[in-house]
Amino acid sequence: MSAFISLFADLVGSLADLLQPVFHASATAAAIVLFTACVRLLVHPLSRASARGQKARAKLSPRIAELRKKHAKNPEKLQKAVMELHREEKVSPLSGCLPSLFQLPAFFLLYHLFSNSKIGGEANSLLGHKLFDAPLGGRWADALGDGGVFGAQGLVYLGLFAIVAAVATFNFRRTKRQMAATAAATPAGDAGQQVPGMGAMTKVMPFMSFMTLFTVAFVPLAAALYVVTSTTWSAVERAVLYRDMPYGAGAGALATAQ
Numbered sequence: 361m362s363a364f365i366s367l368f369a370d371l372v373g374s375l376a377d378l379l380q381p382v383f384h385a386s387a388t389a390a391a392i393v394l395f396t397a398c399v400r401l402l403v404h405p406l407s408r409a410s411a412r413g414q415k416a417r418a419k420l421s422p423r424i425a426e427l428r429k430k431h432a433k434n435p436e437k438l439q440k441a442v443m444e445l446h447r448e449e450k451v452s453p454l455s456g457c458l459p460s461l462f463q464l465p466a467f468f469l470l471y472h473l474f475s476n477s478k479i480g481g482e483a484n485s486l487l488g489h490k491l492f493d494a495p496l497g498g499r500w501a502d503a504l505g506d507g508g509v510f511g512a513q514g515l516v517y518l519g520l521f522a523i524v525a526a527v528a529t530f531n532f533r534r535t536k537r538q539m540a541a542t543a544a545a546t547p548a549g550d551a552g553q554q555v556p557g558m559g560a561m562t563k564v565m566p567f568m569s570f571m572t573l574f575t576v577a578f579v580p581l582a583a584a585l586y587v588v589t590s591t592t593w594s595a596v597e598r599a600v601l602y603r604d605m606p607y608g609a610g611a612g613a614l615a616t617a618q
Contacts, residue, residue: 366480368469371395373486388489388496392470392582396589399466404597407459411601420445467586474580486582492516496582520576520588527595528569534599 375391383390424442431438474497477484487497493512494503503513510518572591576584 362480365469365473365476369473369479369484369486372473376489385489386491388486389491389582389585392496392585393589396466396586397593399463400590400593400597403459403462406462407597407601410459414602463590467583467590470586471579471583474582491581491585494581496585497580499580500577516581517576517584520584521573523588524572524576524591525570527592528572530595531569532567 372388372391372395375394376388379390379394380387423445427438427441427445431441473479473484474487477487479486484497487495489496492515494516495513498513500517503511503517506513508514569591572587575587579587
């Protein structure tokens with residue numbers, strides 16, 4: 361593991377060297393953004409497959425509504441019938457989770473790299489690199505202790521929080537519209553016949569994007585940069601991939617792609 365982290369540190373350092381003539385002291389931060397973009401490009405085929413799967417699941421909505429009526433008094437049988445329908449149509453209900461799962465290793469690599477004072481037995485020089493005045497190995501608590509919320513470091517975090525809040529608000533409004541249209545398209549008699557657990561998920565779903573604010577606040581700044589870049593990419597990517605998805609055809613895509 362140590363050798364792998366060392367190789368990753370060399371990769372980040374090499375990217376920073378390439379970007380240094382343009383970004384100067386913030387070259388390592390720019391390298392992390394570039395690295396994140398490369399990861400998202402690699403994961404993009406999975407995102408496209410997830411969008412196709414969601415559209416396929418949307419086409420099954422009328423048949424699922426029939427199953428809800430048929431098994432209204434037997435939630436366990438309803439769940440089995442829905443899963444069987446997915447298997448018959450070769451549609452995976454979990455396909456939307458794959459893009460997020462494949463990004464986790466990259467996030468944890470950055471988290472580990474900028475959380476350790478030594479890499480390969482030597483001092484971790486990357487910790488001293490900065491985004492403007494904020495060290496990439498620092499956290500928001502460190503910024504608050506050095507100048508406060510509106511200090512030089514604090515302003516960097518306020519900028520990141522503003523980006524996350526804007527993206528989260530965009531996702532929140534889009535999810536609410538999707539859910540409202542889905543509710544309007546659902547017959548009144550089906551209101552209590554949802555798949556078990558779906559009701560609780562739909563209540564929490566619109567607020568999931570705002571949880572990113574807590575991640576940005578508590579992880580090292582380098583990992584926070586990855587999260588902010590990836591979250592922004594996701595919002596734009598979903599807007600493009602799901603642009604022809606009719607409202608009311610399934611809001612689950614927005615939850616699994618956060």
